[in-house]
Amino acid sequence: MISQLFSGIAVLSLIVLLLILLLRRLKQPYFIAYIAAGILLGPHAFNIIHEPDVIKQAGEIGIIILMFSIGSEIDLEYLTRNFYKPLLITFVQILMSFICMYSIGAYLDWKITIILLTTFIISLSSSAIVFQYLARTGEIKSQLGMITCGVLLMQDILVIPMMLTLNFMSGNTVSMQQLIKVCAGGLLMILFLRGAITKRLFKIPMQKELTADHELQIFIGFSICFTMAWISGWFGLSTAFGAFAAGILIGHDKATHWLGESLIPFRVFFMSFFFLAVGLQLNINFFIENAATIILISFTVIFINSLINTILFKLAENSWRDSLYGGALLSQIGEFSFILMTMAAALKLVENYTYQITLAVITLTMLLTTIWLMIIQRLIYRLS
Structure with a gap:
């Protein structure tokens, strides 16, 4: 059988x-x-x-491996010198998203919890999609690519205070011990990264032997990636952030260039499960019944995100061409928005209708990303 x-x-x-x-x-x-x-x-x-939950958990592994791989390709010196730009863009983006959602919410008589939740959701772009796109086009180490990666990293870090805010709005109290743990974890991760990179506190042994041993390469890579992800998660931070930090450590040592290539098959495999989980959660009958509303909201979100990010990229002293392109790259809603929406539904902050509409909009903005980028690229070409 x-x-x-x-x-x-x-x-x-x-x-x-x-x-x-x-x-x-x-x-x-x-x-x-x-x-x-x-x-x-x-x-x-x-x-x-x-078993959609099993698929979802496998997809989370894909996000961790992806962030690890991206971290290994990041030019840390450039990102450190220009860190203020992604930081400023991210905070102003969230503020402008809040203003947009507050204006809409005031007109439609939304509660403040819905306004904040929708602000969080639309302000998070998809690291999985954008990182893969930049890696495929070879733009990940360009000036625009580095700023975009910095913005995505800042968004991933800010998911934690967003989750704490949702807990607070639901009436669940966040203990002082949890807050201290999160802050201490973030500080320790930053200090460890700084020490490991500037003072060479971290070094992989047997590097010559590893170059010729593919199996050992894979398990050393997994050990570093998932250990850092687990430590980050234990402190209450994002596991993806821990994996990203581990990737930076690896990428800083030129002798470990083989590691990213060794993990590519696993990244592809587990990332496919993440996107499968996205599709599994979408109620196709609900989508068809509410297609007009979902499509209208999706296009509105893509346009608003593109406009906000284009303005911010331009204010960060990028050309109009790069600003339009950067705005289009960050136009979709990201994977961490799924986590926030699922959490909000579990805390009973939203009804099932809002939950399903939001899941459908997130999925559709992801699917429309490539088409929107093609439109913007043609616009840029004509303007040039």
Whole structure:
């Protein structure tokens, strides 16, 4: 008797392969195939995958490995010299998003909890999509790429105070011990990074032997990545932030250039599960019934995010071309917004209708990212 697990894997692999081949012809990114496969195989379509929580957890591993890989490619010296730009852009972006949401909320008579929640959600862009796009185009080490990566990193760090704010709004008290733990964790991570990079406190042993031992490379990479992610999570920080810090440590040592290449297959595999989980959570019947509302909100969010980020990139002394491009890169809503929305639903801050609308909008903005970037690039070309 063939188990349900093997049947599910066989069908999943076949559907993903067929969708990837189609998207390859259309020159579109593969994450669209993963989301579409999740929608088709989920409980609201063919109902083949019955363990969405397992898929979701595997997807979180993909985010951790992705952030580790990106950290290893970051030019830390440039990011340190220009750290104030991403920091300023991120904070002003959140402030401008709040002003937009407050204006809309005042007109529609929203509660302050909904205004803050929607502010948090639309101000977080997708590290998974943007990092992969920049890596594929070779722009991740460019000036614009570094600023964009810095903004995404700041957004990921600010997810923690956002989560604490949601807890506070729900009436759940956050203890002083938790706050001290989070602050201490952030400070210790920064001091450790500084010491490891400036004073060479961290060095991988047996580097010559490792160059020729592929299996050892993989498990050393996993050990460093997930240990730092676990430490970061234990302090109450984002596990993705810990993985990113681990990647920076590795990338600073030129002798470990092999590590990023060794983990590429695992990154691709687990990242596909993240996007599958996105598709699995989307109620396709609800989407069809409320398509007009979802599409209108999605385009509005993409336009507002693009406009806000374009203005901020320009104020950060970038050219109009780079500013328009940077605004388009950060136009979508990100994966951590899923986490915030799921948390808000668990804390009963939102009703099921709002929850489903938000999930659909997040998914659609992700799917529209490539099309929006193509439109902006053509606009830039004509202006040039």
